[in-house]
Amino acid sequence: MKTSHNSKDLEKEIIENAKQLFIEKGFAETSMSDIAARTGINRPVLHYYFRTKDKMFQAVFGSIVLSFVPQVQDIILQKDLPFRERAGKIIDAYYQTFIDNPCLPMFMIREIYRDPGHLLAVIHELQLEQYLHKISESLREEMAAGLLKTVPLVFVFYTFYGLVAMPFLSRDLLPAAIPDTSFEATFALWRPHIIDQLENLLYPQA
Amino acid sequence: MKTSHNSKDLEKEIIENAKQLFIEKGFAETSMSDIAARTGINRPVLHYYFRTKDKMFQAVFGSIVLSFVPQVQDIILQKDLPFRERAGKIIDAYYQTFIDNPCLPMFMIREIYRDPGHLLAVIHELQLEQYLHKISESLREEMAAGLLKTVPLVFVFYTFYGLVAMPFLSRDLLPAAIPDTSFEATFALWRPHIIDQLENLLYPQA
DNA sequence: GTCTATAACCTGATAGAC
């Protein structure tokens, strides 16, 4: 081992760089040249490791989905905590992820829009079905027990993701349209509002 | 005039075709060849009329924004109508537009995300500032009068657009994830929920 | 105004030397 890398390290380094670029610019507007340049290697090396751009994206997409999804599992099942507190914790978990990587919401929406198959494949191959099932069942149980209002589960996801993602989807528009607003100040007020809205959707005695 | 078109007609026809393609696939993934083929002319003709792809997009974008925005003006100012009814009418106006052209929400978000300057330029050049100002002022007045809760205007837009756009942004995911759901049935329930959420955000005695 | 032809460039992907 003369260099600081062996093949496995290089592969991981490529994936990490590809991940960042795909998240930032999306699949279509990220070129193999971009990824190679960022990693400091030649284009053919990428094809040696992944053969095609699409296979490369698939290898990266799973890792992105994982960074997007898993931190909620424990929270939602803590049924001793009141709904309001669990909602707040989940929102904070997502916002932590999104503030670290503000392009993630747009990336997810864009790529799911382009081809939902990628997401479904990843869900299957990483065995996330049971994870989703657990969350769905948990909600359904609390609805059946009268602890939550009975509404279609899709509405919970629409409301949650719609409200959480919105500030990131419209990123540069807010400062451009209303010059003297800080994201932090807006978020500090927006967070309790999301909780209010979820409570309004799900809480019987609101 | 031998043909059925004069230059102005052809220009309009090009713009109409470009509009549909841009909305459907976005700026980056729509090529000049696509637009030429759809119009039934050669590529250089496009450059004769618009010189560059970017200038062409600017010419089209204004027209798209207009189809997106103007139908709300009259509704929101009908202050004799209760808030709930006005909200419903505005939602219906948007949904009418979006059902006619389901790609519009993604197009707007994608292109504003890519470059908010395009939107700001169009707002200025079509003199939509006064239109936006009128809506903002109307809301501010009703807040000041205690008819609506006082919240940041951004929150109204976040909530409204986030909830209205969400089903269209996640289009193919819902049928793929939950096979036996019809968009119409879901929407019929989703509509009153949006109104509820806006009411929860803005209505004092909710 | 509309065409053909072409310039200049970028893309993903592969072959073959080392």
Add this chain to the structure above:
DNA sequence: GTCTATCAGGTTATAGAC
């Protein structure tokens, strides 16, 4: 494994004939 060289195809844009 990593490189150079190259292919076939796509892109925007322009020059010049008609």
